Amino acid sequence: MQSGNQLGIYLRQDRATVVCLASQGRDRKLLDCFSVRTDGEESDPKVLYERIARTCGERKVRFAEAAVALDCAAVMQHAVHSDFSDAKKVAATVRFDTEETLATDVTDLAVSFRIASSDDEGAGLDVFTAPRPVLTEVIESLQNCGIDPVAIDPDVCCLSRYLAQCAEAQEDTESGTLYAALSDSRGYLVMLSGEREPLTYRTFLIGASQDRPSLLAREATVTAALVAAHPAGQLRVFDASGDLALDAVRERTGLRVAPCDLAALAGIEPGDISDCASAVDFALAYGAALGLTERANSVNLRNDHMPFLGKKMRLQKAVRFLSVSVTILLLALGVFVHSQLLRENRSREALRAKLEPDYLAVMPGRTKLPGTMKGAVADLAKALKNLKAEKTGIGADQDSVSAKLTLVLRALNACAKDTGLNVQSITITTTSITVEGTTSGHHNAANVLMPAIEKEGLRVLSNRIDREDDHDKFSVTLEPKKQTQGK
Secondary structure, eight states: OOTTEEEEEEEOSSEEEEEEEEEETTEEEEEEEEEEEOOGGGOOHHHHHHHHHHHHHHTTOOOSEEEEEEOGGGOEEEEEEESOOSHHHHHHHHHHHHHHHHTSOOTTEEEEEEEEEEETTEEEEEEEEEEHHHHHHHHHHHHHTTOOEEEEEEHHHHHHHHHHHHSOOOSOSSSEEEEEEEOSSEEEEEEEOTTSOEEEEEEEEOOTTSOHHHHHHHHHHHHHHTOSSSOEEEEEEEETTSOOOHHHHHHHHOSEEEEOOHHHHTTOOGGGGTTSSOHHHHHHHHHHHHTTTOGGGOOOGGGTSSOOOHHHHHHHHHHHHHHHHHHHHHHHHHHHHHHHHHHHHHHHHHHHHHHHHHHHHHSTTOOSOOSSHHHHHHHHHHHHHHHHHHHHOTTOSSSOHHHHHHHHHHHHHHHHHHHTOEEEEEEEOSSOEEEEEEEESSSHIIIIIHHHHHHTTEEEEEEEEEEETTEEEEEEEEEEOOOOTTO
16 A cells, blocks of 8 residues: 555456556646456456456555446436435435436445536436446455455546546636547547536447447537537547547537547656556546545445445554553553552551550540541540640640749749748649648648639649648649630
């Protein structure tokens, strides 16, 4: 395969012509062309297709896509009227209109069309039909040889495409030009407008004993009469036999008749197509290749029979492969992450089992660990802080130890002389202050010491006073009074 190269194949029962083109912007470059044929006992069409593929390989013809111009002997052309002029609506109803026009079932026929004319009442169609078995044989045989045709167009459509691109534009846009191309046994008539738009086209078979000038004159007259809006101004003829009497055609048609060199229209020298059966076959194959870049104007029979799925199938396979790959990658990633989580959970459970007995031993009232290890660590840190504060006074939550001690000493100094106070111990914790000692007399502890303590901003939570010989022994538990706002 070669990106950008198009292969056109004109197929007849006993021979085929192949043209390979390279795209150069809007222009085309002829890379190679040749014809192959089968004779005698080798009349099997499959032999012809194998020779096409083998010759392409021998001549190193590389291409990206291929299209086929199907011989007019396998295609029927019909004039059909549609009530619609929109292409989509025409496509949806063309089979019914064709059956009504032909009064026959078209189930076994592939149908394609082009809109030849349109008005307020609908559109005039050129409808082409071909037997499905013929198309199936062409497609499958070429596919077996490594060629999958994107499009299969009637040969006359390919010729009209070739002429529309290669023919010279006319100065007189009111009249049209009728082109006639005669091969050994096929005749093609294509009417082009002044802007090189195909107006109508027809095909006919030529018998070996028929009078070619008379046959051409009759068919040309009928074809020119089909396009009343663009009368034929001239008839340009190419005859593969080279001996057609143009004067006789001129006398019978009344048209200006001039010879036409089909190969020269595309800028091709006669020697470049010496391997082709004729210039007509070359032009048909060339037009088939042009259809690969002008599919909007293609009359493709394959749209109705075994639609081309080459690129679509490759895309579907690529997407399927990518989907499977991504699924496997996600599964592997999920297994890896899950294994890491399981490992972390095992470590967490081991640490929890190790910590739980110690946690419950130092956290009174707790029957189980918190939901998270972080909460357990926070609880232990808080308990340790409180414990240190209770034991050392460092890190207390409320007033500092020094402030509490100042209050206690101030209260004790205020009544020390009057009570004969003897302090034995002062214990300060985060929640309370405990003072133990003795006073002289038997009422100094209750009547003097306690009021002095209350006066200095301490609240007596509990006290115990024991009378001994000539003094009182006391133990009092205090706490600083809450300071009210504004004081």
